[in-house]
């Protein structure tokens with residue numbers, strides 16, 4: 001019974017799921033959703049995700065949306081495959097869950113706004129709003145100061161091993177690395193080293209290869 005990922009190769013949320021599957025060395029079927037045609041807002045996709053957003057995931061009769069829930073399902077179902085990605089110890093697990101929440105609630109919203117200004121607006125023929133950029137970069141700086149302090153004492157964000165908490169950050173960080181907001185990461189040596197370490201992972205190279213193969217979608 002194949003795991004199926006319905007998504008778009010340029011979507012950070014989709015990449016969070018495919019990256020997890022590559023880290024766990026699991027086979028899966030990728031079903032490209034034609035977002036240009038609005039297929040994510042129509043049936044049959046909205047039966048998988050009624051919010052009309054990619055990704056959606058199927059495994060037998062299980063249907064899931066929300067990338068971070070999908071990644072947790074994958075790692076819990078396959079504890080002995082590929083990279084471990086979670087901690088068994090209760091305290092370490094709690095710290096990992098805390099950083100997963102910090103990523104989702106503090107870093108991702110502001111990073112996504114910057115990606116919208118610098119990358120996605122251009123795709124729609126819209127101009128970057130420099131006032132909005134300044135506002136969001138100021139917010140992201142404050143968040144990254146917290147990350148810099150944490151990473152001064154910890155190789156990875158949740159502890160001494162690469163975990164789902166780190167992995168969840170990777171797609172949106174990669175997005176910003178191609179924008180002027182990269183400077184905010186470069187200015188912080190521990191954040192910068194953490195990003196370089198994660199971006200060099202073989203599983204991430206597979207996500208990028210998948211993006212290259214499907215870039216016309």
Ligand SMILES: N[C@@H](CCC(=O)N[C@@H](CS)C(=O)NCC(=O)O)C(=O)O
Nearest residue numbers: 011012013052053054055066067068
């Ligand atoms: N919290 C959701 C966010 C999903 C999301 O925002 N997907 C974007 C692509 S990265 C999307 O489908 N955007 C189209 C839309 O919102 O209409 C998740 O993590 O799965």
